[in-house]
Amino acid sequence: MATDELLTRALESLGDDDPVSVEAILRLTGPADVPESLTIAQAADLLDVSAHTLRYYERAGLVAVSRDTLGHRVYDAGAVRRLVFLTRMRLSGMPMRDLQHYIALVDAGEDTVPERLDMLLEHRDTVRRRIRELTLSLAATEFKIATYGGEAGPDAIE
Amino acid sequence: MATDELLTRALESLGDDDPVSVEAILRLTGPADVPESLTIAQAADLLDVSAHTLRYYERAGLVAVSRDTLGHRVYDAGAVRRLVFLTRMRLSGMPMRDLQHYIALVDAGEDTVPERLDMLLEHRDTVRRRIRELTLSLAATEFKIATYGGEAGPDAIE
DNA sequence: CTATGGCTTCGAGCGCGCTCGAACGCAAAC
């Protein structure tokens, strides 16, 4: 499988000077434990979002969550898996609108796989562009820091 | 000077498979031409923002722009240089609030250089974290694309 | 028996960064 290869590439591109945490890898491949069921507080904690946000995602139609006898939300493995995906996509900048469309495709069945793939490919390119953009800005910032740290150029300081 | 070194590093980290455009390098080091004076439309065009946004930045106190006899804005070299900096920082995610603080420091004189440097260092770290975050998300997305493209895992598809 | 605490729903509100529209001024082109 290409899993290891992809992971290795990801790790490499993160640089050697700041090794990736174990949690990051786990989050990348998904949570190792398949939780039987979580409360909203536990899910929020696991996913590093607020309970408010989880309810908001549910209202937005991104995930269905069942209830216990008290009417409290019960996050099963499926819900958690989907939320891991959703929060990851949100973190990488995919708009709610796109996520709603994507999830609608998922719910529509296997026929939509090609379109889903298209969305993922486009998102991949968007993220790549953003990384390049940030890398450029980073270099510019480091350049400015260098001018501040050393001798100041004629009018380079601002 | 470390300019070449920084640029080289930036270029390297962008990867070999998609060489950096000339414009990107020019934007990184600042526009090569020192424009004598620009209209708002020309400045907007150069900076790739709307005229509305330029007026908004001025209102926000980020840049002072003089006027001609007609009351029209005249962007001189200084204003353009500052706006290049501002738009770059905005693009890399620095909030307006921080930018306002930074510019206030600039306007307050050389005594504030250490604090400005602090802000830049913090911003650098923020951008680095964001790049790492995006790189991880990118790897996850590529992984998902791979599972879609090849054989689908048991319940990996979503 | 009454807190306390965690959950529920609902709708409103907020912070951010623009973005836009209205009403107007001036000048060069036709």
Add this chain to the structure above:
DNA sequence: GTTTGCGTTCGAGCGCGCTCGAAGCCATAG
């Protein structure tokens, strides 16, 4: 002399993604 076009000011509005508060339900602790 009017139209076209580019600019001005001002304040309001918008899209996004949450974020919060109020009012209520239920269970366990003291």
